[in-house]
Each structure stands twice: as C-alpha cells, then as structure tokens.
Amino acid sequence: MKRVFPSTLAVALLTLLFVMAPAQAQTVLAEVNGEPITELQLNQIIAQQTQGGGNVPPAQREQFLEEVINLTVLAQAAAEQGLGDDPALQAQLENTRRTALAQAFVRTLSTSEPISEAALTERYEAEYGDGQLEYRASHILVEDRSQAEELIRQIQEEQAEFAELAAEFSRDGSAANGGDLGWFAPTDMVAPFSEAVQQIEVSEISQSPVETQFGWHIIRVDEVREREAPPIEEVQSELRMAIVNERIQRSLDELREAASVSYE
Structure with a gap:
C-alpha cells in the first residue's frame, strides 16, 4: 500500500499524459473506402505503442501505417x-471517449501554469528540509469501523499478533507481508493516515481506527529515522510530478464537489 494513497485516477491520467503525441497537422496519409487516416492519428498510435517514443525509422513508420489501415478495414467490416x-x-x-477528454483536460492543467523554481524549492524544503522524518509502519485495512475496533481489542487485550491479523483480515496488498508498508515520508500518504502515524509512538498501535478513502486502518509504527535529503537536482522531476499531480487532484476534488452525482 506504500505510495498508492494519492488518487489512482489522477496518477493514471498523468502517466498517460506524457505518452500523448504532440498535435500534428491534419495531413491525410491514406484513405480506406473514403475514410481518411491522418498524420495525427498515426502519430498517436505510434506514441501509444512505443510509450511516447514517436521518432521511429521511416520503414517502421510505414509498418505502423499499414497496421492502422488493417484496423480501419476491420472496423469498417464490423460496422x-x-x-x-x-x-x-x-x-x-x-x-475511451471519456478517457480521451479527461486526458485533454489534464493536459491543460499541466501546461497552463509553468512550475517556477521557487515552487520547486518550496516543495523540496517541505519534503526534504531539516527535521524531516521517515516512518516504517504496518497497517491492517478493513471495510468497517466495528471490525477495526474488534481487531484493536484483540491486539490490546488478547495479545493477538498484529502480522497474523493483517495476513488474515487486511484487504491491502501488504497483507502478505504482515501489513508492513516499508519506509515512507509523511507526504507519501494521505493526510489522515500521515497525521495518525506522526502521533503514534514506536511499537505502539493506533488507539482507535483511522479512516481514509480506502477504509479503516489499524496502524502500528515500527521505526522512525531522520530522512537524508538528496540534492535537489536529483529529485526535480519527482518534485514537478508531485506538484502537477496535486494540481490535478485539487481540480478533481473541486469538480466532484460541484458535480451532481446520483447512484442508482
């Protein structure tokens, strides 16, 4: 469960954003029964299949074009x-339509406001400044509070083994490791989880369940250490990605708050 608390949707859209091909002129490269295949369409297919590596040799580019023609022929037959x-x-x-539109919106969020050096420095200080700590913690993630409270009771009153309970009841991928999340910085986790971890003494567990959007957590802090800060030059890309991802998540939260959503 380490480093997966930020919105997986935002992360996925951000990842797809950087493999999108740049816009090209609508040059028609071929027609199939009157249906045009444009340079832009070909470039996007190449970018998707090469993970953003759009600069391919001419012979390979021709092969991709033939693949698009084959896809078009099959699509027309299906229609x-x-x-x-x-x-x-x-x-x-x-x-697919929704994903493409969402990617386009994410792209505007990522490029509309350049990230300044001051913003990078501020983010670096927040993550790696003096006095920053790293935590090694374990957790048990369950669906409802009552179950979490019962597991806390078993640990406190019956001396039940935390790792065994995690392996049996936790619905997180860390269950196989007894709930061990490894080392992480507070900023790696969502706020309720991070805040709780910083309040728990080493070898102690949370006295009450901690709620996040993923469910109810029982947290045990295993170790704490000072975080060694890398040079800012080594983590600039990571810092930029974090700032952009937060921008996307903030916009998503605002849109969800304003949206009318009904479940049927």
Whole structure:
C-alpha cells in the first residue's frame, strides 16, 4: 500500500499524459473506402505503442501505417455487420471517449501554469528540509469501523499478533507481508493516515481506527529515522510530478464537489 494513497485516477491520467503525441497537422496519409487516416492519428498510435517514443525509422513508420489501415478495414467490416450496436462495445467506446477528454483536460492543467523554481524549492524544503522524518509502519485495512475496533481489542487485550491479523483480515496488498508498508515520508500518504502515524509512538498501535478513502486502518509504527535529503537536482522531476499531480487532484476534488452525482 506504500505510495498508492494519492488518487489512482489522477496518477493514471498523468502517466498517460506524457505518452500523448504532440498535435500534428491534419495531413491525410491514406484513405480506406473514403475514410481518411491522418498524420495525427498515426502519430498517436505510434506514441501509444512505443510509450511516447514517436521518432521511429521511416520503414517502421510505414509498418505502423499499414497496421492502422488493417484496423480501419476491420472496423469498417464490423460496422457493416452492425457490431457497433453491441452494448458492451458501446460502453467500451464511451469509456475511451471519456478517457480521451479527461486526458485533454489534464493536459491543460499541466501546461497552463509553468512550475517556477521557487515552487520547486518550496516543495523540496517541505519534503526534504531539516527535521524531516521517515516512518516504517504496518497497517491492517478493513471495510468497517466495528471490525477495526474488534481487531484493536484483540491486539490490546488478547495479545493477538498484529502480522497474523493483517495476513488474515487486511484487504491491502501488504497483507502478505504482515501489513508492513516499508519506509515512507509523511507526504507519501494521505493526510489522515500521515497525521495518525506522526502521533503514534514506536511499537505502539493506533488507539482507535483511522479512516481514509480506502477504509479503516489499524496502524502500528515500527521505526522512525531522520530522512537524508538528496540534492535537489536529483529529485526535480519527482518534485514537478508531485506538484502537477496535486494540481490535478485539487481540480478533481473541486469538480466532484460541484458535480451532481446520483447512484442508482
């Protein structure tokens, strides 16, 4: 569960953002039964399949174009057979549309306001400044508070083994390691979890369950140490990514707050 607390959606969109090909002129490279295949479409396919490595040799570029032509021929055949009316396929296409639009919105958030050197320095000081600590902690993640309270009782009153309870009850990937999250900085975790960790003494557990968007946590702090700060030059990319990701998450939170969402 280490370093996975920030919104996985925001992280996924941010990752996809950096493999998007830059916009190209709408030059038509081929037509299939009157349907154009543009340079922009080809460049995006190449970027997606090469993880952003759009500069491929001319011969390989021609191979990609032939693949796009093959895809177009097959797609046209599917449309002629009415396969586009299949509900599962319509859902897949709608999800693809939503993802593309979300990526476009994320791109505007990432490029509309350049990250200044002052912002990078401020972020560096917040993460690596003097007095920063790292924590090694374990946790048990369950779905409801009552179960978490019962597990705390078993640990405190029955001397139940934390690692055994984590392996049996925790619904987090760390369960296989007895709930061990390894070393992390407070900024690596969501606020409620981070704040709780900083209040718990070494070898002690949280006296009450800690709620986050992932569920209810029982936390044990195993070790604490001073964090050795790397040179800012070595972590600039990481700092930029963190700032952009926070910008995306903040915008997402605001949009969710303003949105009308009903569950049926």
